Amino acid sequence: DAGVIQSPRHEVTEMGQEVTLRCKPISGHNSLFWYRQTMMRGLELLIYFNNNVPIDDSGMPEDRFSAKMPNASFSTLKIQPSEPRDSAVYFCASSWDRGRNQPQHFGDGTRLSIL
Amino acid sequence: QKEVEQNSGPLSVPEGAIASLNCTYSDRGSQSFFWYRQYSGKSPELIMSIYSNGDKEDGRFTAQLNKASQYVSLLIRDSQPSDSATYLCAVNGGEYGNKLVFGAGTILRVKS
Numbered sequence: 001d002a003g004v005i006q007s008p009r010h011e012v013t014e015m016g017q018e019v020t021l022r023c024k025p026i027s028g029h030n031s032l033f034w035y036r037q038t039m040m041r042g043l044e045l046l047i048y049f050n051n052n053v054p055i056d057d058s059g060m061p062e063d064r065f066s067a068k069m070p071n072a073s074f075s076t077l078k079i080q081p082s083e084p085r086d087s088a089v090y091f092c093a094s095s096w097d098r099g100r101n102q103p104q105h106f107g108d109g110t111r112l113s114i115l
Numbered sequence: 116q117k118e119v120e121q122n123s124g125p126l127s128v129p130e131g132a133i134a135s136l137n138c139t140y141s142d143r144g145s146q147s148f149f150w151y152r153q154y155s156g157k158s159p160e161l162i163m164s165i166y167s168n169g170d171k172e173d174g175r176f177t178a179q180l181n182k183a184s185q186y187v188s189l190l191i192r193d194s195q196p197s198d199s200a201t202y203l204c205a206v207n208g209g210e211y212g213n214k215l216v217f218g219a220g221t222i223l224r225v226k227s
Binding site for chain 2: 031042043045048050055056091095097099102103104105106107108109115
């Protein structure tokens with residue numbers, strides 16, 4: 001079975017540009033999570049969706065960050081305008097929420113560098 | 116106090132030894148506990164999940180949970196150099212709901 005698929009794997013862009021990260025969750029999973037990982041702050045949850053609905057976006061750092069999940073098989077995380085401090089690895093994860101908390105499965109991540 | 120605490124390490128063990136990784140958490144209502152392994156430059160990979168008090172074994176890995184002490188551990192028997200990675204403890208349920216709260220991770224180095 002295909003795992004969580006993220007694109008692009010690497011993104012290098014200049015400050016001020018718009019960045020769009022993409023995620024395809026595991027088929028049949030109904031929860032999707034966006035994380036950011038840096039050496040200083042570790043793994044941070046940015047936002048999560050359940051059945052395509054945003055449930056908790058308290059981790060989104062600023063209004064420059066936005067996320068959408070238009071259907072069960074696709075989500076985007078957008079940064080506009082981007083800043084050098086946004087440089088990090090961004091992970092998408094998905095799980096099947098069926099009462100008892102199920103483990104999350106991670107994609108390979110997008111390594112983002114803002115110059 | 117951090118919600119999920121781990122010793123950052125590095126924890127160094129010789130090949131063939133038992134590696135013991137520990138984690139404490141603050142929310143008594145937590146229900147689900149996970150250990151992820153993350154190799155440098157890679158994504159976190161689930162290796163163990165545990166939901167009730169006691170031990171759970173899977174191959175060389177044993178997860179131990181003590182809810183009264185708010186403590187979860189991971190034992191790796193017969194450690195191999197390929198086990199060298201960062202091990203992340205993650206907790207959810209209780210006040211966290213469906214969110215996973217991660218510890219900062221423990222770096223494990225297995226020396227041959």
